[in-house]
Amino acid sequence: EDKVVQSPLSLVVHEGDTVTLNCSYEVTNFRSLLWYKQEKKAPTFLFMLTSSGIEKKSGRLSSILDKKELSSILNITATQTGDSAIYLCAVIHGSSNTGKLIFGQGTTLQVKP
Amino acid sequence: GAVVSQHPSWVICKSGTSVKIECRSLDFQATTMFWYRQFPKQSLMLMATSNEGSKATYEQGVEKDKFLINHASLTLSTLTVTSAHPEDSSFYICSARSWPGQGALYGYTFGSGTRLTVV
Numbered sequence: 001e002d003k004v005v006q007s008p009l010s011l012v013v014h015e016g017d018t019v020t021l022n023c024s025y026e027v028t029n030f031r032s033l034l035w036y037k038q039e040k041k042a043p044t045f046l047f048m049l050t051s052s053g054i055e056k057k058s059g060r061l062s063s064i065l066d067k068k069e070l071s072s073i074l075n076i077t078a079t080q081t082g083d084s085a086i087y088l089c090a091v092i093h094g095s096s097n098t099g100k101l102i103f104g105q106g107t108t109l110q111v112k113p
Numbered sequence: 114g115a116v117v118s119q120h121p122s123w124v125i126c127k128s129g130t131s132v133k134i135e136c137r138s139l140d141f142q143a144t145t146m147f148w149y150r151q152f153p154k155q156s157l158m159l160m161a162t163s164n165e166g167s168k169a170t171y172e173q174g175v176e177k178d179k180f181l182i183n184h185a186s187l188t189l190s191t192l193t194v195t196s197a198h199p200e201d202s203s204f205y206i207c208s209a210r211s212w213p214g215q216g217a218l219y220g221y222t223f224g225s226g227t228r229l230t231v232v
Contacts, residue, residue: 034221042119042206042223043157088156092221100147101208101221106156 002027004091006104014112017079021107023089024071033072034101035063036088043088046074079111115141117209119224126197126231134192134227136207141222143209146190148182151204151226163190197231204228 004025013019025033032050036043047056049065049072056063060079065072076083086108090101116139126132136146145164149157161177163169163184171177179201181193190209194201207224 041225045221086154086156090157100159100162102159103149103157108154 002102004102004104006089006107010108012110013079018077021074021087023104025091027091027093029093031092033065034090035074038086081111084111115222117222117224119207123228128198129196131195132197134205136190136224138188138209142187145210146184147208148192149206199231202231
């Protein structure tokens, strides 16, 4: 059965801390892995990772995929209260015509002042 | 950029009634629409996949007679929760997938979600 597992499920840190969120997957026909941030409504896109070992960065956020370990990490440095959200990892699998997303359980991050 | 408009954003209905949720792709053609539901503090669970002009494919455990999906055009998909009960209360989100090059960021664009409360 295809699955995506995230850890930890929840995390509480203080402003300025650095956090690392993990995502591991077991899917058939893996195509890409995506990270999303969800606050109150729909998820907003952060990163899409297709190739192993290439880090993607956006400000204080960065992510990398390890296809050998079937996993990815999302790093957030110098956290701010505005980073508090649910972080979702999703994997695209299947053919180019039918590729669908399988989501992990999400990591709920709370950043305290 | 690609936008998916989802309505209503919230709805409260009585037990036994039906509720229709609409998702429209505003500036691209959505060949495939995905419908998810999300319980509080949990992840998105895929309910069904619909392709324009054909029947939806439902995930295991999702009742197709209860969650009717229609994808009649390349810009509109609807989810109707029939004979709603309190256990159907949830957050429902659609996601539209376009062909590459039609403007949707990496092919998946989410609607803003619908919070359904059945009383």
